Amino acid sequence: MAQSAARSNGGKQSRIQTENRALIMQAALDVFSTDGYRGATVDRIAERAGMSKTNLLYYYPSKEEIYRSAIEQTVEAWLDPFDAIDPDGDPIEELRRYITVKLKMSDQNPEASRLFANEVQRGAPLVGEFLSTRLKALVDEKVAVIRTWIDQGRLAPVDPYHLIFTIWATTQHYADFEVQVQAILGKQAKKPGFSEQVAHAVLSILLNGIRPR
Amino acid sequence: MAQSAARSNGGKQSRIQTENRALIMQAALDVFSTDGYRGATVDRIAERAGMSKTNLLYYYPSKEEIYRSAIEQTVEAWLDPFDAIDPDGDPIEELRRYITVKLKMSDQNPEASRLFANEVQRGAPLVGEFLSTRLKALVDEKVAVIRTWIDQGRLAPVDPYHLIFTIWATTQHYADFEVQVQAILGKQAKKPGFSEQVAHAVLSILLNGIRPR
């Protein structure tokens, strides 16, 4: 008599539930990240997930709920490495590590990056509040850390907010504009060592700037 | 008996044609840049342009044609300042100027930036060929210029391709992620001198890096 895959039974999920929810999330990530929320269709997500639309709606009650789930998952993964920036670590090393991790995320899960980008470009109808509350608080916290580092002379006197934006912009660019990067670099962008090459180049620029040294 | 606003009469456009096409392009930019190609509706564009859908389709024969027009317009404006990078100028000054212009474009016409971002994120179905032919050629040309500058010791030895990507990423971030920037910076991001502040911060980081100096 169950009308939908209820989460009411203590959060327990059957094997099939776990599998199918994972399939749906991956498909949702693919479709939402390329077509956007409005442009995506439940049918297309279902097809990509290899099941009927009706069955998909058995696991997630609506298109909006699928989207919400995908976004939440993405945001969490996104926050972790930022939160991990250690006030007691070496500034350059901490930022190097953060940039490296973010570049790796862009490389390994570009769909998630594009999904988030799309959400923000739409005006952040879903994550708007998250941005101005939780994310803002976390950014303010890290900005304070960076300021301390600057005051101690361990970092150049740059605006901490814009430093963070610059890091986000640069690292996510390789996911969001993947097609453009590949069009310009050609097959080179698909070779094994490419992500390391990107990391090296980006780190070199952000850490040292482009003035001759 | 004319069934559509033909461009067959030698390219001449009446006053009404010019006005309405401009209205439609601005509306298309707004709607496509937030909802994406698939998510946008002709009805919504027409409403934003202040005319009936039927009338809009009198000026542009299809949704795809509206989109194509908007994209082409955007790409042209986008290419100009890049092309203007002068091999005979001072490297730092040339890049400073380019970055400044791009930041100004992001500030004054964020919709265009988001439209292009969206197109590329979708897999660049329309501009894909442009990216791998005309843009690639132009980038290769500028990369050669940057290499010369580096060989002459007038620029730090950074990877030219990734330098260009970094500039694109950073400057466009302020348009594409406008909502996020505003959520984190608050009203500060709406004050008059903000775009100059952004320019100063971004230039400081890209030109000098973040290592203490």
Added chain:
DNA sequence: TCCAAATTTGACCAGTTAGTCAAGAATTTT
């Protein structure tokens, strides 16, 4: 094995979509 619960699906519905058509209103040309 047997059965209750969980899973899966096709048929269906109401609303939306891009685009057509014919006719009316405004504008320009003569």
Added chain:
DNA sequence: AAAATTCTTGACTAACTGGTCAAATTTGGA
């Protein structure tokens, strides 16, 4: 001012959209 042209619109269509429903099929525990 009359005619020709350009502009504008409401009514319509066929395809697609998110979501429902009842009935079938599969699964896992006793």
